[in-house]
Amino acid sequence: MLMIDCPWCGNRDESEFMYGGEGNIVRPQDPESISDDSWSDYLFMRKNTKGLYMEQWLHSYGCRRWFLAERETVSYEILNTHKIGEINPESKS
């Protein structure tokens, strides 16, 4: 079983967490003015990275906070976890 380092609670068992898909995605500043393609890209399109991947996780049975985890998708190793807002979101181009 994996141990995941919740930025608030520390190391906890994987069974306490829920996966939330790709993390650190920038919401468009002005959704009204962008094209439907860009909006649907923001809403639905996610990377499927082989290698280092920034993800959202929820400590659902613990402090119930969302946080970011950098995970190696090949080995499943979680390298780092961050509180939301701790690192700058990368704009998706």
Next chain:
Amino acid sequence: MSEIPTAKSSIEKELNSIPTFNTLNESSVFISEKRFKDHINLRLDISDDGNVDALGNILGVEVPIEPNTVNINGEVSVLWLGPDEWLILTTECYPNSMLDRLSKGLIGKVASIVDMSGGQTVINLDGPNSMNLLAKGCTLDLHPRVFGDGKCAQTIIAKTGVIIRKIDNSPSYDLIVRRSYADYLVLWIKDAAREYGLSLAK
């Protein structure tokens, strides 16, 4: 004339089937329920100093900032649940209950105060083997050097979401659990405690 409703424990029947022993059985785990406490879930942004002061005045104790810790003031315990969320456990003192004092004291603030008293209960486990018993269904490291006095944690015991709180080093733990899951948890405890023996604490 209508009958005055009386509070009932959801695990009374299960607990009453557990024997009580007058003589201390060395290996036994003692179980009891801390019934009908006030459980209040509080959410408030504490980056505002005014909020912290207002809250401290009402509770008589500062809210814990360090994750998974408890601050105590007499009958009032404040458990850390999140960076802006706490569980306040207290005993009701009408007419000036904690719920009223919080609702009045935090007027004008952006806060959430939810009375959980009817939805949760507290099961206490005591005795030298209580840690070993919990370890059977819990993935937390419960060793005293990691999970000492004044610590609490929201986690899973035997598939049930609970808040574990370390009371003292006898060791004694409070399990704060939803009332609808409480009888399941007591049944699991009864089974898990078979090798140690389980006694109802009086």
